[in-house]
Amino acid sequence: MFEVFTRLADWTTYDVLALDHGTKLADAVNFFTEDTTKIFVLLVSIVFVMGLFRTMLSPEKVRGYMEGRSHGAGYVLAVILGAVTPFCSCSSVPLFIGFLEGGIPVGVTMAFLITSPLVNEVAVAILGSIMGWKMTAIYVATGMAVGVLGGLLIDRFHMERHVEDYVWKIRMGVAAGQDIDNSLRGRVDYAWGEVREIVGRIWLYVIVGIGIGAALHGYVPQELFARYASADNPFAVPVAVLMGLPLYSNATGIIPVAEALIAKGVPIGTVIAFMMSVVAISPPEFIMLRKVLKPPMLVFFAVFLTIAFIAVGYLLNALFL
Amino acid sequence: MKSFKVLGSGCKNCVNTAKLIEEKAKALGVEVQIEKVTDMAAILGYGVMSTPGVVMDGKVIHAGGVPTPDKVAGWLRD
Structure with missing residues (x-):
């Protein structure tokens, strides 16, 4: 089904541009x-189809589902809903406040916020078609596990005392229901709206990611990775995670980079740890979360994710070699 | 005259939403008053978590992304 893209790429490279086989540029x-x-x-197709069926959940609906759940069910629900609920990272702050106001524990809320950027249905479909379903399953399972663990620890250490005081005072109003046009025309319009919104938000990350992937693929010799990033080098995983911290990309944008790294023989654990570090932690996200979290919790959050991703890297490298 | 409030933390999408309403209003010759609401307590007070949200004459009519130009035109014509 995806061969058509391979053929198109071959045709463009070798026929239209007449580049020689095996050259770096080609x-x-x-x-x-x-x-x-x-x-x-x-x-475009995945976002459009999901939009057509209106399966996209809004954070307001998720809050409704999670109110009053027991802790255990709350965590499981949080990471699953986190995976399928798209929201712009600029909504993290109102979302955080809204969840807490609904009586959802801080740990469950943070589990949702950790998983949401890491795992989403679009990235999962693209990851599956490019890197195979085994790697995708591993990525999704570890991403959700990190979310649950992070939430559990935040509750265990009573991190709610490190939430800014004003957050607890905010009272949420009840939004009047928006009119939903459920005709075919309405659904198509809505789906196109989703496509424009989501593709408009992430296209640049995707192009940059593919550019980096292509450069790695064509110009960086395999020996370089074999020497520095193989599983024999115990520092490869922590270095990959630390390099990923200041970088930010959307989950879809990082996939081509991961694809090129895997093709160069970098072990799967190291690649997944790097992907997660790039996607989940970024300076702008932290500046935003500072509005609702006091410094101790913010530091805990950063340190936890760093350690968790390093652990994921070592664990997967040990399991899959 | 219609009064609009754009709810959002000041991110790019929120600015774009306000600009879109302003441009459409001018194009349609409708007089509007647009206010940007960035205070979190006020935003959540409207029951909105996913920004940008739009409030017209005191009622939430949109949340969670930049509205389509057609949708905005629809609000202005009502």
């Missing part, structure tokens, strides 16, 4: 063409 161009076409076609 490899990079081939990678770039195949991934750009494949990822954007997948991205």
